[in-house]
Amino acid sequence: MLQNMKKYIYILVGLLLAFIILFNVMNFGSVIANIAQKTDVPTFDYPGSRIMIVAPHPDDESIGAAGVIREALKMHIPVKVVIFTSGESYKRAAINFSKRLHPTNEDFYRLGVQRQKESIDAMETLGLPRKDLIFLGFADGSLRFLWDDFWNTPRRSGGVWVYRSPYKVNVYRPGIEYTGQNVFDAFSSVVNSFKPTDIFYPDPNDTNPDHWAVSNFVVYTILQQKYHIREHTYLVHHPQWPVPWMAVTTLDENPPVDLKWERWQRFQLSQDEISFKKKALLQYRTQIEIMQPFLMAFVRKSELFGYVPRVSIPLIYKLPSLDVLDKTNDYIAAKSIDGMFSQEIYKSADLGDLRVFRYNDALWVGLTTKAPLSNKVVYQLQMRIFYKDNSIKRLDVGIIKGKLVVYHRASNSITDWNIVNMRKFKRNMWYEIKLPEEEKIDYIFMGSQALYRGRLISRIPWKVYNYNINDEFGDVI
Incomplete structure (x- = not known):
């Protein structure tokens, strides 16, 4: 009798663990939500x-x-x-x-x-x-x-x-x-x-x-x-x-x-x-x-x-406290894609959102993560910069082992380290970027990704950002 009871307890515990894994790691909750969803779509x-x-x-x-x-x-x-x-x-x-x-x-x-x-x-x-x-x-x-x-x-x-x-x-x-x-x-x-x-x-x-x-x-x-x-x-x-x-x-x-x-x-x-x-x-x-x-x-x-609508980058006149912005919804312009198995395993490589604003003649871009930043993860911010004269430049920056890197990936890459200043906090990082000829920029096409041991774990999808539109509030998703 006692042996049978132990057997049932083990089975129940196993089923409970399986349910927890399905609901969290495999994001089974999203399956249920997608099945149940009824959306008004034009x-x-x-x-x-x-x-x-x-x-x-x-x-x-x-x-x-x-x-x-x-x-x-x-x-x-x-x-x-x-x-x-x-x-x-x-x-x-x-x-x-x-x-x-x-x-x-x-x-x-x-x-x-x-x-x-x-x-x-x-x-x-x-x-x-x-x-x-x-x-x-x-x-x-x-x-x-x-x-x-x-x-x-x-x-x-x-x-x-x-x-x-x-x-x-x-x-x-x-x-x-x-x-x-x-x-x-x-x-x-x-x-x-x-x-x-x-x-x-x-x-x-x-x-x-x-x-x-x-x-x-x-x-x-x-x-x-x-x-x-x-x-x-x-x-x-x-x-x-x-x-x-x-x-x-x-x-x-x-x-x-x-x-x-x-x-x-x-x-x-x-x-x-x-x-x-x-x-x-x-x-x-x-x-x-x-x-x-x-x-x-x-x-x-x-x-x-x-x-996917284009986003206007807000122009602000007072720099917020960057170390606590990840606890708010301020300046969020794009979010990562959730539900991938690898994201549940490598939490420090699981990006949260991308935040952006303009302040003091510079572009400020912040990335949040779901867990504390790790020196084992490479965090990358990538952009293609479209100028009004039809020229294009690209800027690819990253954090490798905690240090800022500016990549030279194409003939039109910006490789001047002096235009980028990086600040790291527990669960977010900020780039202050002095883009060349800022007043002539039309659009920035931008995205981000995180890699662990060379493997892409998570990313924030690319979006088009209107640059020289003096919008004090920008767009909120």
């Missing part, structure tokens, strides 16, 4: 007069916007689909496709060719002519690094493990080297040629590095070229979202609970569009064979699109 029914769909990998164009593509083509609206990579580095798909536990470089290449064909078939299913589908041919899994570190220098990338695109057909510029500058040049060339009125691209809050990097490249291009384009962002990867993982055509796509502050709209789909979206998704056989439930989770009666 709708729109006109996708634009010339639309461009931008995708990181073959299948994202259908996941995010197959309904929009189908409706636009029925309305005889010009559509251009641009896919940045061929998705060849996805190891799980390569193993399944090649039937080898350790795929070769050739296997990864063949997977890329196959995934291009799947996108061609899917777009044909929706009615898109082959000439309106463009593959840029950059390496799957590389785009974050091209954005961050390899703007001018080629990076050996992808499962094929080469410095340039190996595809001789189907791609926009065969043999193009893997650099950030080349990504920008190729994409801006396509945009200049097509001249879209509306562009649909990955949301900056997407947790897949290729997705948020593509988002950054799109925004960078829009700012650099001074395009006047309506922007619509779509989400694919986000913690505990979407739910449930199955096709439910009676449900709308709802925004994740932690992104309710973003401006969202729904594009309602007809039964024809729902049916064709499902048919298009089924063309991606290499993906269907390994993650069909996830793909089917995007077969809904609507497609969800966001817009």
